[in-house]
Amino acid sequence: xxxxxxxxxxxxxxxxxxxxxxxxxxxxxxxxxxxxxxxxxxxxxxxxxxxxxxxxxxxxxxxxxxxxxxxxxxxxxxxxxxxxxxxxxxxxxxxxxxxxxxxxxxxxxxxxxxxxxxxxxxxxxxxxxxxxxxxxxxxxxxxxxxxxxxxxxxxxxxxxxxxxxxxxxxxxxxxxxxxxxxxxxxxxxxxxxxxxxxxxxxxxxxxxxxxxxxxxxxxxxxxxxxxxxxxxxxxxxxxxxxxxxxxxxxxxxxxxxxxxxxxxxxxxxxxxxx
Numbered sequence: 001x002x003x004x005x006x007x008x009x010x011x012x013x014x015x016x017x018x019x020x021x022x023x024x025x026x027x028x029x030x031x032x033x034x035x036x037x038x039x040x041x042x043x044x045x046x047x048x049x050x051x052x053x054x055x056x057x058x059x060x061x062x063x064x065x066x067x068x069x070x071x072x073x074x075x076x077x078x079x080x081x082x083x084x085x086x087x088x089x090x091x092x093x094x095x096x097x098x099x100x101x102x103x104x105x106x107x108x109x110x111x112x113x114x115x116x117x118x119x120x121x122x123x124x125x126x127x128x129x130x131x132x133x134x135x136x137x138x139x140x141x142x143x144x145x146x147x148x149x150x151x152x153x154x155x156x157x158x159x160x161x162x163x164x165x166x167x168x169x170x171x172x173x174x175x176x177x178x179x180x181x182x183x184x185x186x187x188x189x190x191x192x193x194x195x196x197x198x199x200x201x202x203x204x205x206x207x208x209x210x211x212x213x214x215x216x217x218x219x220x221x222x223x224x225x226x227x228x229x230x231x232x233x234x235x236x237x238x239x240x241x242x243x244x245x246x247x248x249x250x251x252x253x254x255x256x257x258x259x260x261x262x263x264x265x266x267x268x269x270x271x272x273x274x
Contacts, residue, residue, distance in 0.1 A: 006033055010040050018047045094202035098191045101218065102198060105189035105234030108254070117253040117261070118187060124246040127151075133185045138162050139262040140185050157265050158183060168270055177270035188236040188250055190220055190227040212237065 034041045120131040126149040133142040142158040152172040160183040206221040220227040228238040239248040
């Protein structure tokens with residue numbers, strides 16, 4: 001009776017014993033019983049076989065899972081590498097184009113800025129502002145004319161030479177003359193002479209070659225702003241700012257400015273302001 005009772009206890013403990021979940025004292029009790037009881041020992045051996053098969057299946061599942069995981073990880077790495085390489089190629093190409101345009105703009109400015117004419121026409125909210133400048137040597141003559149739908153025409157003339165600098169203003173009612181600080185007029189370019197800035201520009205904007213009014217040019221799309229660049233000179237052609245609804249057109253002529261073009265303007269009739 002006692003042996004039957006012991007068998008029942010041992011058989012109840014065998015699953016935990018096989019899984020090594022029983023304590024040392026219980027293990028000793030089970031071992032002693034298995035050494036004497038063939039029936040319980042056979043049950044124990046069958047459990048061990050079942051557990052071995054189960055472990056093999058579990059190991060096979062784990063191996064298959066790791067193979068699939070490693071395959072997916074490898075595929076993901078390849079995809080990420082391809083994306084990275086494409087990013088580097090695209091950004092590298094854009095950076096090269098921007099740097100090339102910047103170099104051309106610098107060359108143009110270095111060679112031609114002592115004799116050039118630039119004209120910028122701004123359109124915004126029914127108002128047109130024309131900046132027409134002539135530069136020859138140290139002399140600059142700039143005409144600024146403003147037209148508005150509901151305002152009078154306004155004209156300003158800025159003159160700079162080695163002897164004097166002043167601005168003449170005619171708003172249709174009064175004419176005034178006022179001294180100025182220093183004045184600089186340079187051609188406009190939308191690129192940077194700093195390589196890192198061009199990399200940032202390449203990363204944060206789009207760049208494409210298009211045709212604008214029959215002329216090939218590069219267009220930089222920077223958010224709501226579109227900048228058009230002459231591929232031969234690297235200088236600005238057009239700017240469209242959709243945020244403030246402003247459009248600017250840029251025109252340049254180099255080497256054609258004469259002394260007459262930059263002659264001192266007539267100041268007769270202008271009242272000097274302090």
